[in-house]
Amino acid sequence: MNTLRYALRFLLRARTYTLINLLGLAFSLACCIILLRYIHRELTVDTHCVDRENVYVSRCQIGENDALVSSTLNGDTLAVDPSLVMQRSRVTLLDHDMIRYKDNRLQVNMIVADTTFLKLFRYQLLQGESSLSKPGMALLSEHLAHKLFGKQNPIGETFVLSTGKSVTVSGIFATPENKSILQVDAILSEMPGALWERMPMEFVRFVPGADIQKLNEAGKILRPTQVGDGSMYTFSLLSLKDVYWESRLLYRTSPTMCVSGNRAQLYVLSAMCIFIFFIGLLNYINLYAVLLGK
Incomplete structure (x- = not known):
C-alpha cells in the first residue's frame, strides 16, 4: 500500500x-x-463458410481473360472423382439488379443459389425459415428488408425482379460479422426455365486430403468452347481462403459485387x-x- x-x-x-x-x-x-x-x-x-480450407471455386481462363465460372458448364471434361466431392453449389451473381415492391424500386446485389449454398455458408436467420427448396423463394438481408418493407412483417410479401418474375420472401438473415467476398442483399432460389443471362460460378467442397494439384493439372488441358469460334479454355480450382487476394480475377467476375484484398x-x-x-x-x-x- x-x-x-x-x-x-x-x-x-x-x-x-x-x-x-x-x-x-x-x-x-x-x-x-x-x-x-x-x-x-x-x-x-468468409469464415462463415463451414470448411474454408476445403472449399474451392472454379476458375475459367480463355486466352488473357479469366473469371470465376462453373466448371461443369458446356460438358467440361475436367475429371473429378465423385468420391472426392462432399458438396457442390452453383451460384449466379445478379449484381446491381432492379427489384420493385409497389412503387418502390431498388438496385440490389442478389445471388441465385441452390439449397447446398446455405449448407456451405452459415447465415444467421433472424426471421422466417432459411429454405431455398421451392422455386420463387427469397432470403433478404436485414438491411434490405427494412429498406424495402419498413417496419411491417416481410415474411410472405412478394416483390418483382427485373425479369418480371415475382418472388416471395421466406426469411430474413443477418449480415455476417466477418468480411465476405460476395456482397449479398438477397438470396434467391433457383427457378426452372429462368434466363438470367449470367454465367454461374461454383463452390465445391472436397474431402480433406484431396489432391487439388492433380485436378488442376488435368484442368490445364485446352478444350474448345461451344461458341464455335475456335477459342480454347482451361479450368483450375482456387481455394476460397486464397481467392480474396485475386483482385483482377474478382473484378472480371463481378466488379460491383465481389470485393478483394491486397496482400x-x-x-x-x-x-x-x-x-x-x-x-x-x-x-x-x-x-x-x-x-x-x-
Whole structure:
C-alpha cells in the first residue's frame, strides 16, 4: 500500500511528464489495436463458410481473360472423382439488379443459389425459415428488408425482379460479422426455365486430403468452347481462403459485387503496427528515464 502511495505521489509531482508519457503510450496502443482489428478482418474473410480450407471455386481462363465460372458448364471434361466431392453449389451473381415492391424500386446485389449454398455458408436467420427448396423463394438481408418493407412483417410479401418474375420472401438473415467476398442483399432460389443471362460460378467442397494439384493439372488441358469460334479454355480450382487476394480475377467476375484484398498492403500495415508499438514503448521508457534523472 505504501508503495502505491509513493508511486502516486511521485507521478503527481511531475504531472506534465506523466500526462505526456501516458498519452503517448495510449495513442500508440490505440493505433496498434485499430490496425490489428483491420488485419484480423482481412485474414478472416468468409469464415462463415463451414470448411474454408476445403472449399474451392472454379476458375475459367480463355486466352488473357479469366473469371470465376462453373466448371461443369458446356460438358467440361475436367475429371473429378465423385468420391472426392462432399458438396457442390452453383451460384449466379445478379449484381446491381432492379427489384420493385409497389412503387418502390431498388438496385440490389442478389445471388441465385441452390439449397447446398446455405449448407456451405452459415447465415444467421433472424426471421422466417432459411429454405431455398421451392422455386420463387427469397432470403433478404436485414438491411434490405427494412429498406424495402419498413417496419411491417416481410415474411410472405412478394416483390418483382427485373425479369418480371415475382418472388416471395421466406426469411430474413443477418449480415455476417466477418468480411465476405460476395456482397449479398438477397438470396434467391433457383427457378426452372429462368434466363438470367449470367454465367454461374461454383463452390465445391472436397474431402480433406484431396489432391487439388492433380485436378488442376488435368484442368490445364485446352478444350474448345461451344461458341464455335475456335477459342480454347482451361479450368483450375482456387481455394476460397486464397481467392480474396485475386483482385483482377474478382473484378472480371463481378466488379460491383465481389470485393478483394491486397496482400502487399496487409504486410505494410503489419510492419506499421509493429513500428508504432515500439515507437510508443521507447517514447514511454525515454520520458520515464528523463523523469527519473530529473
